[in-house]
Amino acid sequence: MVKTESWSAWLLLTTLAVPEVAWGTVYLSVAEAQQLLFPGRRLTPLEVTLTDEQAKAIQKVSGVRVRARELRVWRVEGGGFFLVDEVLGKHEFIPYALGLDASGKVVGLEILEYRETYGDEIRDERWRRQFTIEPPSGGFDLGTSVKNISGATLSCSHVTDGVNRILATHELVLRRL
Amino acid sequence: MSSSCAGFSCQGSECRRLRPLLGTFVEVVATGESAQREAAVEAAFAAVARVQGAMSVHDPDSDLSRLNRDAHRTPQRVRDPWTLEVLRLALAVAEQSGGVFDPTVGRHLVRFGFSPRSVGRLRLGPATFQDVEIVGETVRFHRPLALDFGGVAKGFAVDRALDALREHDVCAGLVNAGGDLACFGPAVGVCLRLPAAPRLFRHRLELENRALATSGAQFARRRYRGEWVSHIVHAERGDSWTALESVSVLAPRCWVADALTKVVALDPDRAAPLLQSYGAEAFRIVGSQLRPILSEAC
Numbered sequence: 001m002v003k004t005e006s007w008s009a010w011l012l013l014t015t016l017a018v019p020e021v022a023w024g025t026v027y028l029s030v031a032e033a034q035q036l037l038f039p040g041r042r043l044t045p046l047e048v049t050l051t052d053e054q055a056k057a058i059q060k061v062s063g064v065r066v067r068a069r070e071l072r073v074w075r076v077e078g079g080g081f082f083l084v085d086e087v088l089g090k091h092e093f094i095p096y097a098l099g100l101d102a103s104g105k106v107v108g109l110e111i112l113e114y115r116e117t118y119g120d121e122i123r124d125e126r127w128r129r130q131f132t133i134e135p136p137s138g139g140f141d142l143g144t145s146v147k148n149i150s151g152a153t154l155s156c157s158h159v160t161d162g163v164n165r166i167l168a169t170h171e172l173v174l175r176r177l
Numbered sequence: 178m179s180s181s182c183a184g185f186s187c188q189g190s191e192c193r194r195l196r197p198l199l200g201t202f203v204e205v206v207a208t209g210e211s212a213q214r215e216a217a218v219e220a221a222f223a224a225v226a227r228v229q230g231a232m233s234v235h236d237p238d239s240d241l242s243r244l245n246r247d248a249h250r251t252p253q254r255v256r257d258p259w260t261l262e263v264l265r266l267a268l269a270v271a272e273q274s275g276g277v278f279d280p281t282v283g284r285h286l287v288r289f290g291f292s293p294r295s296v297g298r299l300r301l302g303p304a305t306f307q308d309v310e311i312v313g314e315t316v317r318f319h320r321p322l323a324l325d326f327g328g329v330a331k332g333f334a335v336d337r338a339l340d341a342l343r344e345h346d347v348c349a350g351l352v353n354a355g356g357d358l359a360c361f362g363p364a365v366g367v368c369l370r371l372p373a374a375p376r377l378f379r380h381r382l383e384l385e386n387r388a389l390a391t392s393g394a395q396f397a398r399r400r401y402r403g404e405w406v407s408h409i410v411h412a413e414r415g416d417s418w419t420a421l422e423s424v425s426v427l428a429p430r431c432w433v434a435d436a437l438t439k440v441v442a443l444d445p446d447r448a449a450p451l452l453q454s455y456g457a458e459a460f461r462i463v464g465s466q467l468r469p470i471l472s473e474a475c
Contacts, residue, residue, distance in 0.1 A: 027195050091376055111195040114202070118376035146378055148204075151370025151423060152395035153355035156197035 023146040024115030030097065034074070034082055037099035037108040043074040043082055046177065054173055062168035064161045073174065080107070081174055083166055087158040092116050096159060104170040106163065187348040187362050194218055198225045199331055200235070201355030205338065208362065209347035217345030221338035221352055228334035231257035232326045234283065234292045244316055245283070245295035245323050252315035263326055263333050263432075264311065270329070270436045271306035273451055277444045278436055279306045279412035283323030289406045289417070290399060292325060305412065327408055331357040332390055332435025339431075359388035359431040370395075372423040372462050380467050384427075390434035392442050393423035411443050418442045424470075428457035445470060 028036065034043055048071040050058070055066040072084040079102030086095040093115040099108040189209040195202055205221045207214045231240045240260040247253055255261055267280040284301035286292040304322035311317075326333075331354040339359050342350035349362025358367065364385035371377045375395045382389075394407035398419055409418040424442045428434040433455045441448040441459045448470070452459055459470040 025193065025195070027193060109196060111197070111202070114195055116376055118374075145366070145381075146368050148351065148353060148358065148360075148365055148367045148384075149370065149378075150353075150356040150358060150367055150389050150391040150425065152372065152375045152391075152393040152397070153201050154396055155200060156202050157200070159197040 022115055022117040024093075024113060025147060026113050028097070028110055028112050030084055030112065033084075033097035033110045033112060036110060037082060037097065038076050038080065042077040044077070046071075046073050046075055048073055048173065048177070050169075050173065057172050058165060058168045061172065062161075062164045064165040064168075066165065071169070075177075078102075081170065084112070085162050085166060087162060089158060091118060092154075094159065096162070098163060098166055100166075100170055100174075104167065104175060106167070109159075109163065111159075189214065189348065191349075192218055194222070196222055198222070199229050199233075199334060199354055201331075203334075203338075203355070204351075204353040205342070206349075206351040206353075206360075207342055207345075207347040208349035209345075213346050217342045217347045217350070220341040220345060221350075224337040224341045225334045225352075225354065227257065228259065228263075228330055228337060231255070231260045232263060232330050234286075234295070234323075234325055234327070237295070241324060241326060242295045244318075248316050249318040249321040252312060252317040254315050259333075259337070261311065261314065261316070263329060264309070264316065264324075266333070266432055267326065267329050267436070268306055268309060268311075270440070270451075273454075274440045274444075274447055276305055276413055277411065277440050277447050278328060280324050280326060280328065281306055281309065281322045282328070282410045282412040283325035285410040285412070285415050285417070286325055286327070286408060287323055289401045289408075289410075291408050292323070295323065328439045329432050329436045331355060332388070332431035332433070335359050335388065335431040335435075357388075357390040357431055357435050358384075359434075360384055361386050369425070369462060369467075370423070371465060373421050373464055379465050380462065387427055387429065388431035388434045389425060389427050390431060390438050391423050391425040392418075392438035394419050395421065395423075409439055409442050422461055422463040424459065424461045426452070426457050426459045428455055433457060441470060 050069045058066050074082040076082055081100045083098045095112045097110050097112055101107045187208050191206060191208045192214040193206045195204045203225050205218050207217045233239045234241055240255040240257055244253055270278045281304050287294050301321060301323055304320055308319040308322055335352045335354050335357050338352040339350055351360035351365060364383045366381050367384050367389060368378045369380040371379050372393045372395055392409055398405045398407050405419045407417045407419045424438050426434040426437045437451060437457055440451055461468055461470060
């Protein structure tokens with residue numbers, strides 16, 4: 001049953017309390033991921049900003065758009081590269097780390113964080129009216145306790161697209177540095 | 178064995194990792210002493226990667242793709258014994274569900290655009306699980322068909338990964354492959370997406386030494402000839418389940434939970450006796466309401 005007053009009160013609470021309701025898990029810091037993918041090796045940060053030409057070439061080879069021109073990349077002592085990249089979707093933010101060996105082969109991938117947001121949907125009046133959703137009772141604190149999720153399956157295709165883009169970036173730019 | 182694993186206490190801290198596998202995100206959680214934890218997590222991911230390598234329809238070199246290409250010509254050996262094991266489980270559920278669950282559903286998935294063709298230009302005519310024959314260690318198809326393990330592989334991978342965690346002496350573990358999950362150790366809280374608003378959560382349940390799988394088409398529907406289709410397809414009728422609701426099954430093993438969600442979604446009446454015989458329960462979420470699906474025993 002819809003209890004409109006308590007429903008709007010709950011909404012008001014969430015929209016006032018936090019501008020965008022979000023939850024997430026931090027798995028690894030960049031430093032921890034570096035240690036995991038290249039234990040004991042020294043990493044040196046590189047300053048690499050892709051030119052228009054390079055971005056176009058990478059897009060052509062990988063079929064994936066280049067959104068960020070500045071790479072977050074480290075050279076690994078003894079050969080190889082460590083990169084941090086991210087998937088920035090409408091509702092998800094997924095930074096991840098990728099390790100490449102000297103030949104450009106992937107030696108590891110670790111997701112650093114996974115975050116989901118849904119602020120926009122909550123604010124949209126028409127969207128809200130579709131659902132006769134009762135306000136949550138009894139302290140289900142979305143911010144801190146959302147984990148071990150079951151429900152519709154999310155695709156990881158954006159991450160695999162990102163990896164393909166990075167492999168093309170290595171082939172065309174990084175291995176020539 | 179660590180003496181701190183007696184009863185429900187579990188010493189040590191939690192290691193939680195996420196990697197893209199099986200087309201989705203796979204999370205592995207292990208609680209225990211530090212050295213075993215890291216090794217356990219790696220072994221668990223290796224098990225999931227092994228299932229992907231053997232059974233992915235997107236990998237032209239997987240056992241599955243090779244069977245789809247050649248098993249209608251001559252009997253084929255598989256490289257990974259797990260492939261045969263999953264095939265046996267899938268065929269058993271197909272038999273028990275009267276074909277509601279059927280791993281030869283692949284021809285519809287190819288038609289809808291969810292899967293690539295492995296079988297070349299050959300037309301994939303009507304086929305059922307009865308056209309698949311296991312002879313000793315080989316697999317033979319009676320006609321060209323497309324096997325697909327999407328209905329059971331994630332659950333199977335979760336079971337194998339959890340076994341790997343157990344072998345490494347951690348006192349609590351959980352593996353979650355895109356919402357198909359299982360755990361051992363003290364009870365864990367599991368959060369369920371609202372199918373009509375999959376970024377929202379309303380229901381939470383406690384899971385202890387059990388598996389849970391949920392089927393819902395919300396993130397995976399596509400358009401085919403003007404209609405919505407999903408990957409949950411009735412092999413014989415060729416139509417798919419696209420309701421904005423979700424179906425969840427709790428079972429002792431994750432492969433069972435995974436396979437049975439499809440039967441519950443496509444034909445709930447057929448599912449009731451199956452749920453009972455596998456020691457499983459089911460519920461659906463419609464709108465914001467969670468409704469148990471009564472098994473025959475009730």
